[in-house]
Amino acid sequence: MRNLLYLTIFVLAVGFVYIGTGLGGDASVQASKLWSSMQDAKYQDNWALWPGKGKLYKGTHPHGALLTTYINEVAANALKAEAKQMPKGSIIIKENYMPDGTLGAITVMDKTGEGKDDYFWVKYTPDGTVEVKEMEKDGKKMSVTLAGKPKGCIGCHVASTGGIYNIMTR
Numbered sequence: 001m002r003n004l005l006y007l008t009i010f011v012l013a014v015g016f017v018y019i020g021t022g023l024g025g026d027a028s029v030q031a032s033k034l035w036s037s038m039q040d041a042k043y044q045d046n047w048a049l050w051p052g053k054g055k056l057y058k059g060t061h062p063h064g065a066l067l068t069t070y071i072n073e074v075a076a077n078a079l080k081a082e083a084k085q086m087p088k089g090s091i092i093i094k095e096n097y098m099p100d101g102t103l104g105a106i107t108v109m110d111k112t113g114e115g116k117d118d119y120f121w122v123k124y125t126p127d128g129t130v131e132v133k134e135m136e137k138d139g140k141k142m143s144v145t146l147a148g149k150p151k152g153c154i155g156c157h158v159a160s161t162g163g164i165y166n167i168m169t170r
């Protein structure tokens with residue numbers, strides 16, 4: 001009987017770990033789901049542009065020379081209401097274009113929780129592949145998958161723009 005109890009606990013524990021990795025543990029999986037949902041939503045046809053910005057407005061480093069920023073309905077309503085923070089479910093898609101108008105990358109912020117820094121960050125190449133940045137640290141080569149909570153994205157947003165938390169005031 002006792003063995004059965006242990007077995008049950010073991011099976012449950014393995015099950016939870018399995019579900020845990022499947023749902024959120026793997027940023028690449030989450031990124032490809034997000035990409036599919038963006039395509040299903042046909043965001044280029046159906047979503048609003050960032051208020052006050054047209055298509056292909058002049059960009060700021062390191063985002064493209066030309067930018068087009070789309071927001072979903074949750075984000076659009078929050079901006080209209082002048083909310084202090086983006087609510088859960090807000091998605092901001094920034095298309096980064098090169099000076100000649102070629103699409104270079106797509107950077108996305110997906111608000112997955114109510115907390116002020118509950119953003120899922122991702123950088124895609126134009127075909128929807130998550131970008132992997134090759135870096136060298138202490139002489140060792142390493143690659144950073146730009147999905148989830150990449151330090152580069154967060155660090156700069158906090159420093160140069162008054163913080164992702166101030167996203168509403170920009």
Ligand code: HEC
Nearest residue numbers: 060062092094107108109121122123146152153156157167
């Ligand atoms: C060196 C600074 C810097 C880095 C690194 C950076 N960003 Fe940004 N980001 C900015 C600035 C500045 C803006 C405002 C640009 C604009 O729209 O004119 C911005 C805007 C955005 C926006 C539109 C929403 C907003 O806040 O205006 C998204 C989405 C975004 N960045 C995603 C990312 C992702 C994903 C990464 C990492 C792969 C990243 N950024 C890395 C500086 C940075």
